[in-house]
Amino acid sequence: MSTPRTGAxxxxxxxxxxxxxxxxGYDLETVRVSQVARRRRVEVVVDGDDGVSLDAVSDxxxxxxxxxxxxxxxxxxxxxxxxxxxxxxxxxxxxxxxKHWRRAKGRLVRAxxxxxxxxxxxxLDGDEDGVLLEVEVPGKKKGQPxxxxxxxxxxxEVAKARVEIEFNRKDDEADEADExxxxxxxxxxxxxxxx
Numbered sequence: 138m139s140t141p142r143t144g145a146x147x148x149x150x151x152x153x154x155x156x157x158x159x160x161x162g163y164d165l166e167t168v169r170v171s172q173v174a175r176r177r178r179v180e181v182v183v184d185g186d187d188g189v190s191l192d193a194v195s196d197x198x199x200x201x202x203x204x205x206x207x208x209x210x211x212x213x214x215x216x217x218x219x220x221x222x223x224x225x226x227x228x229x230x231x232x233x234x235x236k237h238w239r240r241a242k243g244r245l246v247r248a249x250x251x252x253x254x255x256x257x258x259x260x261l262d263g264d265e266d267g268v269l270l271e272v273e274v275p276g277k278k279k280g281q282p283x284x285x286x287x288x289x290x291x292x293x294e295v296a297k298a299r300v301e302i303e304f305n306r307k308d309d310e311a312d313e314a315d316e317x318x319x320x321x322x323x324x325x326x327x328x329x330x331x332x
Contacts, residue, residue, distance in 0.1 A: 146170040149213045177219040189225040198223040232298040238263040248298035267291040
């Protein structure tokens with residue numbers, strides 16, 4: 138493997154690291170190189186369809202470090218000390234590619250549309266051209282409950298989008314209620330056996 142000798146260090150590292158990260162089963166999202174005092178800071182962001190575990194980050198850090206310390210990495214990083222940070226994109230990453238939307242399946246997203254409007258909905262499914270969202274529609278009259286409907290959103294309609302952070306997701310509340318019902322059933326069985 139040879140390192141391209143032209144382009145910004147981050148671009149050259151991206152080309153160098155992409156195959157080793159892909160071999161580990163992950164996507165290389167971004168590489169950033171910055172100068173911090175007398176050291177370079179190399180930030181590598183990886184992602185996968187099932188997310189990235191801490192163990193995977195640890196393994197990938199070793200793999201990336203070996204590449205950077207090898208002859209091809211030395212061409213880019215040089216003899217200067219560097220600090221390596223490997224991580225996942227986090228929840229604030231913008232949804233810019235179809236794979237980002239696919240990985241957000243089941244999550245609540247807010248999209249700013251190219252026509253200036255906004256749309257918030259839960260990702261049900263996605264493909265290379267767009268995404269299917271479940272959106273909440275307010276009741277027609279005051280006091281009427283809202284309903285949900287499915288809405289197909291083409292990526293061409295989206296100016297920018299991000300995952301919304303949910304602290305009390307409605308599905309989680311329903312799951313907790315189901316667990317409470319199951320616990321009540323167990324208690325009823327115990328009482329029957331005692332009597």
